[in-house]
Amino acid sequence: MSDYNETETASGAEDTYLVPALERGLRILELFCHHDPVLTPNVIAQRLNLPRTTAIRLVQTLQSLGYLERANRDRDFRLGPRVMKLGFEYLNSLALTDIGTPVIERLRDDTGFASHLVVRDGRDVVFVAKAWTHDNTLSTIKVNVGTRIPAHASVHGHVLLGDLDEADVEALFPEPMLPTYTPHTPRNAKEVYERAQKYAAEGCAVSESSFEPGISVISAPVRDSSGLIAAAVTLTVARPFIEKTLVDQGLVGRVKAAAKDLSERLCYYGEEGQGKE
Incomplete structure:
Protein backbone atom coordinates (compact mmCIF):
# COMPACT_ATOMS: atom_id res chain seq x y z
CA MET A 1 0.00 0.00 0.00
CA SER A 2 1.40 3.37 -0.98
CA ASP A 3 2.44 5.77 1.76
CA TYR A 4 0.86 8.59 -0.21
CA ASN A 5 -2.77 8.55 -1.28
CA GLU A 6 -3.20 10.73 -4.37
CA THR A 7 -6.90 11.15 -3.60
CA GLU A 8 -6.15 13.02 -0.38
CA THR A 9 -7.07 16.67 -0.28
CA ALA A 10 -4.23 19.16 -0.45
CA SER A 11 -4.69 20.11 3.20
CA GLY A 12 -4.87 16.47 4.25
CA ALA A 13 -1.66 15.66 2.39
CA GLU A 14 0.10 18.58 4.03
CA ASP A 15 -1.10 17.55 7.49
CA THR A 16 0.29 14.06 6.91
CA TYR A 17 3.81 15.44 6.76
CA LEU A 18 3.64 17.82 9.73
CA VAL A 19 6.10 17.15 12.56
CA PRO A 20 4.22 17.99 15.79
CA ALA A 21 7.32 18.48 17.95
CA LEU A 22 8.86 20.89 15.42
CA GLU A 23 5.60 22.79 15.10
CA ARG A 24 5.32 23.13 18.89
CA GLY A 25 8.92 24.27 19.17
CA LEU A 26 8.40 27.03 16.61
CA ARG A 27 5.16 28.11 18.29
CA ILE A 28 7.04 28.42 21.57
CA LEU A 29 9.53 30.79 19.97
CA GLU A 30 6.66 32.84 18.55
CA LEU A 31 5.26 33.38 22.05
CA PHE A 32 8.19 35.62 23.01
CA CYS A 33 7.63 39.23 22.01
CA HIS A 34 8.16 42.81 23.14
CA HIS A 35 5.38 42.52 25.71
CA ASP A 36 6.41 39.04 26.88
CA PRO A 37 10.22 38.83 26.65
CA VAL A 38 10.39 36.30 29.51
CA LEU A 39 8.16 33.24 29.98
CA THR A 40 8.04 30.17 32.21
CA PRO A 41 7.32 26.62 31.03
CA ASN A 42 4.03 26.77 32.94
CA VAL A 43 2.87 29.84 31.00
CA ILE A 44 4.03 28.27 27.73
CA ALA A 45 2.08 25.09 28.53
CA GLN A 46 -1.06 27.09 29.28
CA ARG A 47 -0.90 29.26 26.16
CA LEU A 48 -0.27 26.35 23.81
CA ASN A 49 -2.54 23.93 25.68
CA LEU A 50 0.31 21.49 26.26
CA PRO A 51 1.02 19.13 29.15
CA ARG A 52 3.49 20.79 31.52
CA THR A 53 6.04 17.98 31.10
CA THR A 54 5.89 18.33 27.30
CA ALA A 55 6.44 22.07 27.55
CA ILE A 56 9.44 21.53 29.85
CA ARG A 57 11.03 19.05 27.45
CA LEU A 58 10.53 21.34 24.48
CA VAL A 59 11.95 24.34 26.36
CA GLN A 60 14.99 22.35 27.46
CA THR A 61 15.58 21.17 23.90
CA LEU A 62 15.41 24.74 22.58
CA GLN A 63 17.76 25.83 25.36
CA SER A 64 20.30 23.13 24.47
CA LEU A 65 20.29 24.39 20.87
CA GLY A 66 20.77 28.01 21.91
CA TYR A 67 17.33 29.25 20.86
CA LEU A 68 16.31 29.86 24.49
CA GLU A 69 18.30 30.78 27.57
CA ARG A 70 17.52 31.15 31.27
CA ALA A 71 16.63 34.61 32.54
CA ASN A 72 16.25 36.07 36.02
CA ARG A 73 15.27 33.01 38.03
CA ASP A 74 15.90 29.46 36.91
CA ARG A 75 12.30 28.89 35.89
CA ASP A 76 12.22 31.85 33.47
CA PHE A 77 13.35 31.74 29.85
CA ARG A 78 13.97 34.26 27.10
CA LEU A 79 15.08 34.06 23.46
CA GLY A 80 18.70 33.00 23.07
CA PRO A 81 21.47 34.32 20.82
CA ARG A 82 20.81 31.67 18.14
CA VAL A 83 17.48 33.31 17.33
CA MET A 84 19.12 36.73 17.03
CA LYS A 85 21.84 35.26 14.83
CA LEU A 86 19.23 33.90 12.45
CA GLY A 87 17.50 37.25 12.35
CA PHE A 88 20.68 39.23 11.74
CA GLU A 89 21.83 36.87 8.99
CA TYR A 90 18.45 37.23 7.30
Missing part, protein backbone atom coordinates in the same frame (compact mmCIF):
# COMPACT_ATOMS: atom_id res chain seq x y z
CA LEU A 91 18.65 41.02 7.49
CA ASN A 92 22.21 40.93 6.19
CA SER A 93 21.15 38.78 3.24
CA LEU A 94 18.38 41.25 2.46
CA ALA A 95 20.84 44.13 2.59
CA LEU A 96 23.25 42.33 0.26
CA THR A 97 20.62 41.55 -2.37
CA ASP A 98 18.87 44.91 -2.05
CA ILE A 99 22.13 46.80 -2.42
CA GLY A 100 23.60 44.42 -4.97
CA THR A 101 20.71 44.12 -7.41
CA PRO A 102 21.10 47.63 -8.93
CA VAL A 103 24.83 46.96 -9.34
CA ILE A 104 24.39 43.75 -11.32
CA GLU A 105 21.54 45.26 -13.33
CA ARG A 106 23.81 48.11 -14.36
CA LEU A 107 26.54 45.59 -15.25
CA ARG A 108 24.01 43.71 -17.40
CA ASP A 109 22.95 46.91 -19.13
CA ASP A 110 26.55 47.97 -19.77
CA THR A 111 27.67 44.62 -21.20
CA GLY A 112 24.53 42.94 -22.57
CA PHE A 113 25.32 39.75 -20.66
CA ALA A 114 23.51 38.14 -17.74
CA SER A 115 24.90 39.08 -14.35
CA HIS A 116 24.47 37.40 -10.97
CA LEU A 117 25.29 37.87 -7.32
CA VAL A 118 26.42 34.68 -5.58
CA VAL A 119 27.37 33.71 -2.03
CA ARG A 120 28.90 30.58 -0.52
CA ASP A 121 26.93 28.29 1.77
CA GLY A 122 29.36 25.64 2.98
CA ARG A 123 30.36 23.51 0.00
CA ASP A 124 27.86 25.19 -2.33
CA VAL A 125 27.55 28.41 -4.26
CA VAL A 126 24.07 29.95 -4.07
CA PHE A 127 22.70 32.46 -6.58
CA VAL A 128 20.96 35.18 -4.53
CA ALA A 129 20.23 37.82 -7.20
CA LYS A 130 20.15 37.93 -10.98
CA ALA A 131 19.96 40.44 -13.80
CA TRP A 132 18.85 38.42 -16.79
CA THR A 133 19.36 39.24 -20.44
CA HIS A 134 17.09 38.75 -23.43
CA ASP A 135 19.94 37.20 -25.41
CA ASN A 136 18.42 34.12 -27.11
CA THR A 137 21.66 32.19 -26.75
CA LEU A 138 21.03 32.06 -22.99
CA SER A 139 17.45 30.80 -23.26
CA THR A 140 18.41 27.26 -22.24
CA ILE A 141 20.57 28.32 -19.30
CA LYS A 142 18.07 29.53 -16.75
CA VAL A 143 19.86 30.08 -13.45
CA ASN A 144 17.26 31.13 -10.89
CA VAL A 145 17.68 32.72 -7.48
CA GLY A 146 18.28 29.86 -5.07
CA THR A 147 20.14 27.69 -7.58
CA ARG A 148 23.07 25.83 -6.03
CA ILE A 149 26.24 24.57 -7.69
CA PRO A 150 29.29 22.89 -6.13
CA ALA A 151 31.85 25.40 -4.93
CA HIS A 152 34.86 23.20 -5.69
CA ALA A 153 33.92 22.85 -9.36
CA SER A 154 32.95 26.43 -10.25
CA VAL A 155 34.88 29.61 -10.71
CA HIS A 156 32.31 31.32 -8.49
CA GLY A 157 33.25 28.98 -5.67
CA HIS A 158 36.96 29.46 -6.18
CA VAL A 159 36.54 33.22 -5.89
CA LEU A 160 34.40 32.87 -2.77
CA LEU A 161 36.99 30.57 -1.18
CA GLY A 162 39.73 33.15 -1.58
CA ASP A 163 39.90 34.00 2.15
CA LEU A 164 40.33 30.44 3.38
CA ASP A 165 43.70 28.94 4.24
CA GLU A 166 44.69 25.49 3.03
CA ALA A 167 43.62 23.75 6.25
CA ASP A 168 40.15 25.29 6.02
CA VAL A 169 39.77 24.15 2.41
CA GLU A 170 40.91 20.63 3.33
CA ALA A 171 38.35 20.51 6.14
CA LEU A 172 35.64 21.63 3.72
CA PHE A 173 36.59 19.09 1.03
CA PRO A 174 38.12 16.09 2.82
CA GLU A 175 37.46 13.56 0.04
CA PRO A 176 40.55 12.14 -1.68
CA MET A 177 38.77 12.57 -5.03
CA LEU A 178 36.14 15.25 -5.65
CA PRO A 179 33.37 14.90 -8.26
CA THR A 180 34.53 16.17 -11.65
CA TYR A 181 32.35 17.85 -14.27
CA THR A 182 34.87 18.79 -16.93
CA PRO A 183 38.61 18.18 -17.40
CA HIS A 184 39.14 21.55 -15.69
CA THR A 185 37.50 20.57 -12.37
CA PRO A 186 39.92 20.47 -9.40
CA ARG A 187 40.23 16.90 -8.15
CA ASN A 188 41.09 17.50 -4.50
CA ALA A 189 41.30 20.15 -1.79
CA LYS A 190 44.88 21.10 -2.68
CA GLU A 191 43.92 21.89 -6.26
CA VAL A 192 40.85 23.84 -5.07
CA TYR A 193 43.03 25.88 -2.71
CA GLU A 194 45.61 26.61 -5.42
CA ARG A 195 42.88 27.74 -7.82
CA ALA A 196 41.30 29.96 -5.15
CA GLN A 197 44.63 31.55 -4.28
CA LYS A 198 45.41 32.23 -7.93
CA TYR A 199 42.16 34.10 -8.41
CA ALA A 200 42.56 35.90 -5.08
CA ALA A 201 45.93 37.22 -6.21
CA GLU A 202 44.49 38.35 -9.54
CA GLY A 203 41.38 39.92 -7.99
CA CYS A 204 39.18 38.30 -10.61
CA ALA A 205 38.61 35.00 -12.37
CA VAL A 206 37.90 34.20 -16.00
CA SER A 207 36.63 30.71 -16.71
CA GLU A 208 35.94 29.30 -20.16
CA SER A 209 33.73 26.18 -20.23
CA SER A 210 35.25 25.04 -16.92
CA PHE A 211 31.97 23.95 -15.30
CA GLU A 212 29.47 23.81 -18.15
CA PRO A 213 30.57 23.40 -21.78
CA GLY A 214 29.87 26.44 -23.92
CA ILE A 215 29.55 28.80 -20.98
CA SER A 216 32.22 31.29 -19.93
CA VAL A 217 32.18 33.23 -16.67
CA ILE A 218 33.91 36.28 -15.24
CA SER A 219 33.72 36.57 -11.46
CA ALA A 220 35.11 39.06 -8.95
CA PRO A 221 34.97 39.07 -5.13
CA VAL A 222 32.85 41.45 -3.06
CA ARG A 223 34.11 42.30 0.43
CA ASP A 224 32.11 43.61 3.36
CA SER A 225 33.06 46.07 6.11
CA SER A 226 35.12 43.38 7.87
CA GLY A 227 37.29 42.96 4.79
CA LEU A 228 36.15 39.38 4.19
CA ILE A 229 34.68 38.05 0.96
CA ALA A 230 30.91 38.24 1.32
CA ALA A 231 29.81 37.52 -2.24
CA ALA A 232 30.91 37.56 -5.86
CA VAL A 233 29.65 39.51 -8.86
CA THR A 234 29.59 37.33 -11.96
CA LEU A 235 28.98 37.77 -15.67
CA THR A 236 27.83 34.84 -17.82
CA VAL A 237 28.87 34.74 -21.46
CA ALA A 238 27.10 32.05 -23.51
CA ARG A 239 30.19 31.17 -25.51
CA PRO A 240 32.87 28.50 -25.13
CA PHE A 241 35.52 31.21 -24.88
CA ILE A 242 35.67 34.97 -24.48
CA GLU A 243 36.85 36.64 -27.67
CA LYS A 244 39.73 39.06 -27.61
CA THR A 245 37.43 41.83 -28.82
CA LEU A 246 35.36 41.49 -25.63
CA VAL A 247 38.49 41.58 -23.50
CA ASP A 248 39.68 44.66 -25.38
CA GLN A 249 36.31 46.28 -24.63
CA GLY A 250 37.10 46.02 -20.94
CA LEU A 251 34.68 43.23 -20.03
CA VAL A 252 36.87 41.97 -17.17
CA GLY A 253 37.44 45.49 -15.91
CA ARG A 254 33.71 46.16 -15.80
CA VAL A 255 33.10 43.10 -13.63
CA LYS A 256 35.88 44.15 -11.27
CA ALA A 257 34.48 47.68 -11.16
CA ALA A 258 31.02 46.35 -10.28
CA ALA A 259 32.49 44.24 -7.47
CA LYS A 260 34.41 47.26 -6.22
CA ASP A 261 31.25 49.38 -6.34
CA LEU A 262 29.29 46.83 -4.31
CA SER A 263 32.16 46.44 -1.83
CA GLU A 264 32.13 50.17 -1.21
CA ARG A 265 28.36 50.10 -0.76
CA LEU A 266 29.02 47.48 1.93
CA CYS A 267 31.51 49.89 3.53
CA TYR A 268 34.72 48.19 2.43
CA TYR A 269 37.46 50.60 1.42
CA GLY A 270 40.51 48.33 1.32
CA GLU A 271 43.40 47.92 -1.01
CA GLU A 272 44.04 45.63 -3.96
CA GLY A 273 41.43 47.27 -6.14
CA GLN A 274 38.50 46.67 -3.80
CA GLY A 275 37.94 50.12 -2.41
CA LYS A 276 39.19 53.63 -2.07
CA GLU A 277 42.88 53.86 -1.62
Whole structure:
Protein backbone atom coordinates (compact mmCIF):
# COMPACT_ATOMS: atom_id res chain seq x y z
CA MET A 1 0.00 0.00 0.00
CA SER A 2 1.40 3.37 -0.98
CA ASP A 3 2.44 5.77 1.76
CA TYR A 4 0.86 8.59 -0.21
CA ASN A 5 -2.77 8.55 -1.28
CA GLU A 6 -3.20 10.73 -4.37
CA THR A 7 -6.90 11.15 -3.60
CA GLU A 8 -6.15 13.02 -0.38
CA THR A 9 -7.07 16.67 -0.28
CA ALA A 10 -4.23 19.16 -0.45
CA SER A 11 -4.69 20.11 3.20
CA GLY A 12 -4.87 16.47 4.25
CA ALA A 13 -1.66 15.66 2.39
CA GLU A 14 0.10 18.58 4.03
CA ASP A 15 -1.10 17.55 7.49
CA THR A 16 0.29 14.06 6.91
CA TYR A 17 3.81 15.44 6.76
CA LEU A 18 3.64 17.82 9.73
CA VAL A 19 6.10 17.15 12.56
CA PRO A 20 4.22 17.99 15.79
CA ALA A 21 7.32 18.48 17.95
CA LEU A 22 8.86 20.89 15.42
CA GLU A 23 5.60 22.79 15.10
CA ARG A 24 5.32 23.13 18.89
CA GLY A 25 8.92 24.27 19.17
CA LEU A 26 8.40 27.03 16.61
CA ARG A 27 5.16 28.11 18.29
CA ILE A 28 7.04 28.42 21.57
CA LEU A 29 9.53 30.79 19.97
CA GLU A 30 6.66 32.84 18.55
CA LEU A 31 5.26 33.38 22.05
CA PHE A 32 8.19 35.62 23.01
CA CYS A 33 7.63 39.23 22.01
CA HIS A 34 8.16 42.81 23.14
CA HIS A 35 5.38 42.52 25.71
CA ASP A 36 6.41 39.04 26.88
CA PRO A 37 10.22 38.83 26.65
CA VAL A 38 10.39 36.30 29.51
CA LEU A 39 8.16 33.24 29.98
CA THR A 40 8.04 30.17 32.21
CA PRO A 41 7.32 26.62 31.03
CA ASN A 42 4.03 26.77 32.94
CA VAL A 43 2.87 29.84 31.00
CA ILE A 44 4.03 28.27 27.73
CA ALA A 45 2.08 25.09 28.53
CA GLN A 46 -1.06 27.09 29.28
CA ARG A 47 -0.90 29.26 26.16
CA LEU A 48 -0.27 26.35 23.81
CA ASN A 49 -2.54 23.93 25.68
CA LEU A 50 0.31 21.49 26.26
CA PRO A 51 1.02 19.13 29.15
CA ARG A 52 3.49 20.79 31.52
CA THR A 53 6.04 17.98 31.10
CA THR A 54 5.89 18.33 27.30
CA ALA A 55 6.44 22.07 27.55
CA ILE A 56 9.44 21.53 29.85
CA ARG A 57 11.03 19.05 27.45
CA LEU A 58 10.53 21.34 24.48
CA VAL A 59 11.95 24.34 26.36
CA GLN A 60 14.99 22.35 27.46
CA THR A 61 15.58 21.17 23.90
CA LEU A 62 15.41 24.74 22.58
CA GLN A 63 17.76 25.83 25.36
CA SER A 64 20.30 23.13 24.47
CA LEU A 65 20.29 24.39 20.87
CA GLY A 66 20.77 28.01 21.91
CA TYR A 67 17.33 29.25 20.86
CA LEU A 68 16.31 29.86 24.49
CA GLU A 69 18.30 30.78 27.57
CA ARG A 70 17.52 31.15 31.27
CA ALA A 71 16.63 34.61 32.54
CA ASN A 72 16.25 36.07 36.02
CA ARG A 73 15.27 33.01 38.03
CA ASP A 74 15.90 29.46 36.91
CA ARG A 75 12.30 28.89 35.89
CA ASP A 76 12.22 31.85 33.47
CA PHE A 77 13.35 31.74 29.85
CA ARG A 78 13.97 34.26 27.10
CA LEU A 79 15.08 34.06 23.46
CA GLY A 80 18.70 33.00 23.07
CA PRO A 81 21.47 34.32 20.82
CA ARG A 82 20.81 31.67 18.14
CA VAL A 83 17.48 33.31 17.33
CA MET A 84 19.12 36.73 17.03
CA LYS A 85 21.84 35.26 14.83
CA LEU A 86 19.23 33.90 12.45
CA GLY A 87 17.50 37.25 12.35
CA PHE A 88 20.68 39.23 11.74
CA GLU A 89 21.83 36.87 8.99
CA TYR A 90 18.45 37.23 7.30
CA LEU A 91 18.65 41.02 7.49
CA ASN A 92 22.21 40.93 6.19
CA SER A 93 21.15 38.78 3.24
CA LEU A 94 18.38 41.25 2.46
CA ALA A 95 20.84 44.13 2.59
CA LEU A 96 23.25 42.33 0.26
CA THR A 97 20.62 41.55 -2.37
CA ASP A 98 18.87 44.91 -2.05
CA ILE A 99 22.13 46.80 -2.42
CA GLY A 100 23.60 44.42 -4.97
CA THR A 101 20.71 44.12 -7.41
CA PRO A 102 21.10 47.63 -8.93
CA VAL A 103 24.83 46.96 -9.34
CA ILE A 104 24.39 43.75 -11.32
CA GLU A 105 21.54 45.26 -13.33
CA ARG A 106 23.81 48.11 -14.36
CA LEU A 107 26.54 45.59 -15.25
CA ARG A 108 24.01 43.71 -17.40
CA ASP A 109 22.95 46.91 -19.13
CA ASP A 110 26.55 47.97 -19.77
CA THR A 111 27.67 44.62 -21.20
CA GLY A 112 24.53 42.94 -22.57
CA PHE A 113 25.32 39.75 -20.66
CA ALA A 114 23.51 38.14 -17.74
CA SER A 115 24.90 39.08 -14.35
CA HIS A 116 24.47 37.40 -10.97
CA LEU A 117 25.29 37.87 -7.32
CA VAL A 118 26.42 34.68 -5.58
CA VAL A 119 27.37 33.71 -2.03
CA ARG A 120 28.90 30.58 -0.52
CA ASP A 121 26.93 28.29 1.77
CA GLY A 122 29.36 25.64 2.98
CA ARG A 123 30.36 23.51 0.00
CA ASP A 124 27.86 25.19 -2.33
CA VAL A 125 27.55 28.41 -4.26
CA VAL A 126 24.07 29.95 -4.07
CA PHE A 127 22.70 32.46 -6.58
CA VAL A 128 20.96 35.18 -4.53
CA ALA A 129 20.23 37.82 -7.20
CA LYS A 130 20.15 37.93 -10.98
CA ALA A 131 19.96 40.44 -13.80
CA TRP A 132 18.85 38.42 -16.79
CA THR A 133 19.36 39.24 -20.44
CA HIS A 134 17.09 38.75 -23.43
CA ASP A 135 19.94 37.20 -25.41
CA ASN A 136 18.42 34.12 -27.11
CA THR A 137 21.66 32.19 -26.75
CA LEU A 138 21.03 32.06 -22.99
CA SER A 139 17.45 30.80 -23.26
CA THR A 140 18.41 27.26 -22.24
CA ILE A 141 20.57 28.32 -19.30
CA LYS A 142 18.07 29.53 -16.75
CA VAL A 143 19.86 30.08 -13.45
CA ASN A 144 17.26 31.13 -10.89
CA VAL A 145 17.68 32.72 -7.48
CA GLY A 146 18.28 29.86 -5.07
CA THR A 147 20.14 27.69 -7.58
CA ARG A 148 23.07 25.83 -6.03
CA ILE A 149 26.24 24.57 -7.69
CA PRO A 150 29.29 22.89 -6.13
CA ALA A 151 31.85 25.40 -4.93
CA HIS A 152 34.86 23.20 -5.69
CA ALA A 153 33.92 22.85 -9.36
CA SER A 154 32.95 26.43 -10.25
CA VAL A 155 34.88 29.61 -10.71
CA HIS A 156 32.31 31.32 -8.49
CA GLY A 157 33.25 28.98 -5.67
CA HIS A 158 36.96 29.46 -6.18
CA VAL A 159 36.54 33.22 -5.89
CA LEU A 160 34.40 32.87 -2.77
CA LEU A 161 36.99 30.57 -1.18
CA GLY A 162 39.73 33.15 -1.58
CA ASP A 163 39.90 34.00 2.15
CA LEU A 164 40.33 30.44 3.38
CA ASP A 165 43.70 28.94 4.24
CA GLU A 166 44.69 25.49 3.03
CA ALA A 167 43.62 23.75 6.25
CA ASP A 168 40.15 25.29 6.02
CA VAL A 169 39.77 24.15 2.41
CA GLU A 170 40.91 20.63 3.33
CA ALA A 171 38.35 20.51 6.14
CA LEU A 172 35.64 21.63 3.72
CA PHE A 173 36.59 19.09 1.03
CA PRO A 174 38.12 16.09 2.82
CA GLU A 175 37.46 13.56 0.04
CA PRO A 176 40.55 12.14 -1.68
CA MET A 177 38.77 12.57 -5.03
CA LEU A 178 36.14 15.25 -5.65
CA PRO A 179 33.37 14.90 -8.26
CA THR A 180 34.53 16.17 -11.65
CA TYR A 181 32.35 17.85 -14.27
CA THR A 182 34.87 18.79 -16.93
CA PRO A 183 38.61 18.18 -17.40
CA HIS A 184 39.14 21.55 -15.69
CA THR A 185 37.50 20.57 -12.37
CA PRO A 186 39.92 20.47 -9.40
CA ARG A 187 40.23 16.90 -8.15
CA ASN A 188 41.09 17.50 -4.50
CA ALA A 189 41.30 20.15 -1.79
CA LYS A 190 44.88 21.10 -2.68
CA GLU A 191 43.92 21.89 -6.26
CA VAL A 192 40.85 23.84 -5.07
CA TYR A 193 43.03 25.88 -2.71
CA GLU A 194 45.61 26.61 -5.42
CA ARG A 195 42.88 27.74 -7.82
CA ALA A 196 41.30 29.96 -5.15
CA GLN A 197 44.63 31.55 -4.28
CA LYS A 198 45.41 32.23 -7.93
CA TYR A 199 42.16 34.10 -8.41
CA ALA A 200 42.56 35.90 -5.08
CA ALA A 201 45.93 37.22 -6.21
CA GLU A 202 44.49 38.35 -9.54
CA GLY A 203 41.38 39.92 -7.99
CA CYS A 204 39.18 38.30 -10.61
CA ALA A 205 38.61 35.00 -12.37
CA VAL A 206 37.90 34.20 -16.00
CA SER A 207 36.63 30.71 -16.71
CA GLU A 208 35.94 29.30 -20.16
CA SER A 209 33.73 26.18 -20.23
CA SER A 210 35.25 25.04 -16.92
CA PHE A 211 31.97 23.95 -15.30
CA GLU A 212 29.47 23.81 -18.15
CA PRO A 213 30.57 23.40 -21.78
CA GLY A 214 29.87 26.44 -23.92
CA ILE A 215 29.55 28.80 -20.98
CA SER A 216 32.22 31.29 -19.93
CA VAL A 217 32.18 33.23 -16.67
CA ILE A 218 33.91 36.28 -15.24
CA SER A 219 33.72 36.57 -11.46
CA ALA A 220 35.11 39.06 -8.95
CA PRO A 221 34.97 39.07 -5.13
CA VAL A 222 32.85 41.45 -3.06
CA ARG A 223 34.11 42.30 0.43
CA ASP A 224 32.11 43.61 3.36
CA SER A 225 33.06 46.07 6.11
CA SER A 226 35.12 43.38 7.87
CA GLY A 227 37.29 42.96 4.79
CA LEU A 228 36.15 39.38 4.19
CA ILE A 229 34.68 38.05 0.96
CA ALA A 230 30.91 38.24 1.32
CA ALA A 231 29.81 37.52 -2.24
CA ALA A 232 30.91 37.56 -5.86
CA VAL A 233 29.65 39.51 -8.86
CA THR A 234 29.59 37.33 -11.96
CA LEU A 235 28.98 37.77 -15.67
CA THR A 236 27.83 34.84 -17.82
CA VAL A 237 28.87 34.74 -21.46
CA ALA A 238 27.10 32.05 -23.51
CA ARG A 239 30.19 31.17 -25.51
CA PRO A 240 32.87 28.50 -25.13
CA PHE A 241 35.52 31.21 -24.88
CA ILE A 242 35.67 34.97 -24.48
CA GLU A 243 36.85 36.64 -27.67
CA LYS A 244 39.73 39.06 -27.61
CA THR A 245 37.43 41.83 -28.82
CA LEU A 246 35.36 41.49 -25.63
CA VAL A 247 38.49 41.58 -23.50
CA ASP A 248 39.68 44.66 -25.38
CA GLN A 249 36.31 46.28 -24.63
CA GLY A 250 37.10 46.02 -20.94
CA LEU A 251 34.68 43.23 -20.03
CA VAL A 252 36.87 41.97 -17.17
CA GLY A 253 37.44 45.49 -15.91
CA ARG A 254 33.71 46.16 -15.80
CA VAL A 255 33.10 43.10 -13.63
CA LYS A 256 35.88 44.15 -11.27
CA ALA A 257 34.48 47.68 -11.16
CA ALA A 258 31.02 46.35 -10.28
CA ALA A 259 32.49 44.24 -7.47
CA LYS A 260 34.41 47.26 -6.22
CA ASP A 261 31.25 49.38 -6.34
CA LEU A 262 29.29 46.83 -4.31
CA SER A 263 32.16 46.44 -1.83
CA GLU A 264 32.13 50.17 -1.21
CA ARG A 265 28.36 50.10 -0.76
CA LEU A 266 29.02 47.48 1.93
CA CYS A 267 31.51 49.89 3.53
CA TYR A 268 34.72 48.19 2.43
CA TYR A 269 37.46 50.60 1.42
CA GLY A 270 40.51 48.33 1.32
CA GLU A 271 43.40 47.92 -1.01
CA GLU A 272 44.04 45.63 -3.96
CA GLY A 273 41.43 47.27 -6.14
CA GLN A 274 38.50 46.67 -3.80
CA GLY A 275 37.94 50.12 -2.41
CA LYS A 276 39.19 53.63 -2.07
CA GLU A 277 42.88 53.86 -1.62
